[in-house]
Amino acid sequence: MNLLLELASFELPISNPVIKFLLILVIILLAPILLNRLKIPPLLGLIIAGTIVGPKGLGLIERDSGIILSGTAGLLYIMFLAGLEIDLQDFKKNSKKSLVFGMFTFLIPMFLGILAGLYLLEMTLLSSILLASMFASHTLIAYPLISKLGIAKNRAVNITVGGTLITDTLALLVLAIIIGSTKGEVNSVFWLKLILSLVVFTTVIVFIFPRIGRWFFKKYTDNSSQFIFVLVLVFSGAAMAELAGVEAIIGAFLVGLAINSLIPHTSPLMNRVEFVGNTIFIPFFLIGVGMLVDFRVFFESWETIWVAFVMTTIAISAKWLAAYFTQQTFKFSIDERRIIFGLSNAQAAATLAAVLIGYNTIIGTDEFGEPIRLLSETILNGTIVMILVTCTIASLEAQRGAKNIVLAESSLDQSNDSEIPERILIPVRNQETSDELINLSILLQSPKKKASMYALSIINPELQDSGAEMKAQKTLNKASETAAATDHFLYELLRYDTSIEKGISSVIRENKITDLVLGLHEKQGMSDTFLGNLTENLLSRSNTTTYIYKPNQPFETHRRHLVFIPPGAEHELGFPFWLVKIWNIARNTGARMIFYLSESTRIYIQEIHKNHPIRLEFREFPDWGKLGNLNIILKPDDNLIMVLSRKGEESYHPNMERVPDLINTFLKNHSFILVYPNQPKAGGMNGLEMIHGSLIGPIERLDFIGRMISSLFKKK
Template sequence: MSFIGTLALILLVTLIVSQLFSRVGIPDVIGQILVGVVAGPAMLGWLQRSEMIEQFQEIGVIVLMFIAGLESDLSLLKKYLKPALMVALGGMLLPILVMGVAAYGFGIPVFEAFFIGVVFSATSVSISVAVLREYRKMDTKEGATILGAAVADDIGGVMLLSIMISMMNSQGSHVSGHGSTNLGLVLLLQVAFFGGSYLLIRWLAPYLMHLSSKMLPIAANSVMAMVICLGMAAAAESVSLSGAVGAFFAGIAIANTHKKETVNRSFIPIGYAMFIPIFFVNVGLSMRLDHFWDSIVFILVMTVLACLTKLLGSGGGAKMMGFPLDSSYVIGSGMIARGEMALITAQIGYEAHLLSESYYSDIITVIVLATILAPFILKHAIKRMKTA
């Protein structure tokens, strides 16, 4: 089947499954992920990851995070910046410590075990964003804290990965494509990126959107917003950050202009009609069950720990900063999903020989399982907070 036919089939199936899941009160992103699990290599093998699917899912992450930024309250993000940093710190340290020790307990060498802890310190807030939007919780103190913590988490993850690759290089290992990694330069470039983001939010985006209003093409505002979105995503990737971070700041920048609602109305159909469902299906396609039963104890233990360490680490950080217990539960559960961030970290580590082939597929399975469980836990937390 051609890619166009495959794309049409994926969108049709995800639409039907999302409808069924929504009717029984299950977040529709779960259905989309399960489409990838069932139709992909893990079970039926009808769908395979391809370069085109990878490109579409990358755009899906970018558009989803752009919408998240667009719908965020900048004053809330500023107000909850300090709690967000504490949430990110707790959500990184506990997985590194607990999951690293657990991996070592399963006989994995200490350096590799530590890297596994680093992999699970990552957070993919894209999945939580979809659930928060579904339950109209984006523009709340919990939503702002989760988004702020995810950005800090991404920066911390890049720093840890850079440090580990540098350590590997110093031991004499040659890593293709990573040999020139310079942590100091990476951090300097990231500081420059955040400085540029401030300029974009304060001056450049309002000017560009005002300029687009003067243009004749009917979709000029949306095209200019897309240029800003993709440009910021590319800039973030060029300084070793996730493109999702750049897209998030681009969304905040557009939200600071008079064209916020116009752009939001155009981007939601663009994202949810095609790119965002492909992203969630691709998460499911990442799962493999080749050695599932051989490693069942390792996978189950690590999956439970993957959920608990973020829930307790990030939720505990929120509680320490004065959030009520129910709010802390929402924040902790909002940080559980690992998704593309952990998958990317694991892939880079695998290529850099930080993660051996014998454990790579098991770690990918744990990432996907934790990502599937995360929306269920977040939904339970949101419902509990509503009834409290």
């Protein structure tokens, strides 16, 4: 009844929560679609929509506590996603570049801002410094756009995100110092309290949060519980940041970095985190920013127009100069400069917080008894205009640079796509192991290119089990649901065959499978019979890289992956193919890799590591007779990856036959993956027909492997 009365009376602003929420959802749905036809970025479309329906526009919706709450959550979500999606190895590799950019994008706006405040706007020194700090900070408002285009791991994005942490922290510290000085609180106690609180806050998030997260993810696998837990961590970090005296966005970003390795980029949890953020939280924030914009300030006075012009010009110029100097310093491309400028030009959250605090800070009264504010009302109005203009330019520039980079990368990928199409086969027997097998298969894939995945269930027609087909189909459906949760498609294959090995090998040949992922149940050991049947029946019938996986805990909760590579592995033609997959695991999870290998193999892999860095440590391969020391080497949260070989190949060793005993003795409480490299033979090259392996001599073979490694890693 109340809803009908409100519709009839057309009272503004709308107070009915149902209508208000419906209107916001319609905006989120239609604004990007309609404005996209005008080549306007979706992010900018939501800001414009917020301006139109907000209190300074048509007045349909008030910027009340609900909008502010949702907007705050959206802002924290943007910073959290920036930390979560960043490639930690690239982040460490580019840390010095991030520092350089961070100082450029802080010092240049500070210098120009102070000069503009003193000589163009005739402000006091204290007010000019605060104004300059507003120019120095920025909001990654264009980050969702960059992320959707798939270049979140680009070096320019990486450097900009790292620089954002630096400049926003420094700008907010300037704000805290300025406000403290107006109250006479900047003394030794103030500095001691600030430093101690920052150290405690950072230590708790960086060192304690990951341990809590790993424990929770191992204990609770429910999807809803894991997602809520992540939100708890984000807002806990944000609250701790405010207690430490810095802005909440710093805490959200650090939480993203801290639990980065616990949420692989291809995991179902990551898919849910991004989905909820991009569809609900972030759009609410953008609409809330639009509600702050007031076009009427242009008509209030010439002073407001002048202040808005100066602030907008200085903010854009300073950030462009910072991006330009960064480009010139590190020899970046023009499109990378556009991305740096687009990401760092938008003024929103931290700027708004600073201007509101400055506006509400009274530093005295004038001769008429009116309060003298640290930042005047004209500065407040000029800030609103600056937010609109900078967000517009930031969205357009970021989109332009990102699209050009995507087009350049796609043309490069297309030139290599026809070389080796990846097809992964996952035989599934029960729902208990299918989820982990699907997740591992996704982690084996390149972060930039999805492989074709096939789930196979084999039914023995000689067994009289009326419910076998229904059980098999149910298992396949469950596997498809797991893959769909990570935005991957899974082909379901149901096959009747009296022999599992024959059925798998036939499917491999029929579908030109390149990788086979087999699973062992958590409580199942490995017998000599199992390994013998595998090597004699399955591996002899098919030629594909084979992975035998037994999960003991969720894959993302492993601290380290110990990779045992037998001496001479680099001489085998299958070497590049499994190595790329191990590399993909490291890139997708960010976990630490420890390679146990011979000196000759290390030379090969070290060269790859220079151009494609991961968290990697080299150690000497132990003598085959000393593999009984696994219980000393392995730690509780380790995963063992052991590369084996087939009889007659260069890296084969008789002690590989002892693997079942080693596993049953030392790996009962550990996850492990056994890798059998593919061995191309004449007549059955499985995607490598162009090589003619039987005609390749030792020198040519090494040369081919080197070229194949370069080709495979080039696509990564």
